[in-house]
Amino acid sequence: MIRFTFSLFFILLVISNSFGQNIKPNESLLTMADYQFKYYSKIRNTLLKDNYNNTILYFIVLPSFKAEFTFRIVKSKGENYGVVTRATENIWYSKDVENLDVKKFTSLMKSEDVDLLLKSSELILSKAEYTNDLNFTVDGVSYFLANNNKSGTFRTGDKISYYHVIKSLERIIEQIINEEDVSLDESEIKLLENFNKTTTNE
Numbered sequence: 001m002i003r004f005t006f007s008l009f010f011i012l013l014v015i016s017n018s019f020g021q022n023i024k025p026n027e028s029l030l031t032m033a034d035y036q037f038k039y040y041s042k043i044r045n046t047l048l049k050d051n052y053n054n055t056i057l058y059f060i061v062l063p064s065f066k067a068e069f070t071f072r073i074v075k076s077k078g079e080n081y082g083v084v085t086r087a088t089e090n091i092w093y094s095k096d097v098e099n100l101d102v103k104k105f106t107s108l109m110k111s112e113d114v115d116l117l118l119k120s121s122e123l124i125l126s127k128a129e130y131t132n133d134l135n136f137t138v139d140g141v142s143y144f145l146a147n148n149n150k151s152g153t154f155r156t157g158d159k160i161s162y163y164h165v166i167k168s169l170e171r172i173i174e175q176i177i178n179e180e181d182v183s184l185d186e187s188e189i190k191l192l193e194n195f196n197k198t199t200t201n202e
Contacts, residue, residue, distance in 0.1 A: 023152035025128045026144065042097050043068060047085045050104075052076075056114075057121055058151075059169050060144040065090055071173050073114055080114040082107050084176045107176045113184045116192045120165045121147055123199045128152035164191045 032040075043062070044051075047070045057073040069086035087094075088101040125147060142155040143166065168188045175182045184192070 023124060023128050023145065023154045026146075026151045026153050039092060042091050043070075046087060046091055046097060046100060046102060050085075052083075056080075056147060057118060058144070058146040059173075060146075062142040062144075063090070064140060065093075067091075069173070071169060071176075073109065073117070080109045080111055082109045082172060082176050082182055084173050086177070105176045105179070107179070107182045109172075109182050110184075113172075113182075113189075116184065116189065116196065117165070117168065118147070119196045120162070120192050121145060122150075123196065124162050124165060125150035125152050162195065164188070165195065168192065 043060070047060075047068060052072065052074045054075045055072045056075055059071040060068075061070070062068045067087040067089055068091050069084060072083045072085075074081045074083055084105040086103050086105075088103065091097055091100065094100055125145065128150065140155055142153065144151065144153050145166075146152070168184060168191075171188075172182055172184075
């Protein structure tokens with residue numbers, strides 16, 4: 001009974017301490033493992049090889065088993081475009097990365113939506129910090145968020161704050177892939193506006 005009580009207390013302690021954490025800075029080239037460097041190089045050469053100079057936001061999604069994909073907001077001739085690049089199979093397990101088929105989807109985005117997402121992303125990235133929060137998840141999804149000045153990362157099992165911003169990005173990606181009209185809905189706009197206002201005033 002004592003062992004059960006202690007175990008339950010430990011689990012609750014971990015959960016309570018993990019809610020509301022910030023995303024972490026990206027791993028340094030000086031400290032990352034060789035396998036990470038090789039894998040991230042494959043991601044860059046496959047999904048980001050047409051890396052636009054006028055990209056203003058990056059969101060990279062790396063599932064453990066499904067195909068990886070990237071989302072970029074690119075500014076061109078006064079317009080904003082959402083660009084999704086997706087591999088047709090998981091790059092980590094691919095035996096022929098050099099010839100891997102990659103699909104690209106592009107759609108025009110509303111400037112007001114882009115402004116909200118850029119502001120929210122800047123606020124999130126400005127709070128990136130190293131933490132000792134425990135994460136027992138073995139497999140899942142790793143996420144990377146970056147603008148032209150900052151970058152950060154988190155993965156499945158991290159109880160990050162601001163997850164509604166990430167969900168908005170994921171929904172936009174889905175809209176672009178499905179060739180739907182790309183826009184934030186009213187509830188997302190209110191959440192982002194409130195987040196931007198309250199976080200700026202902290």
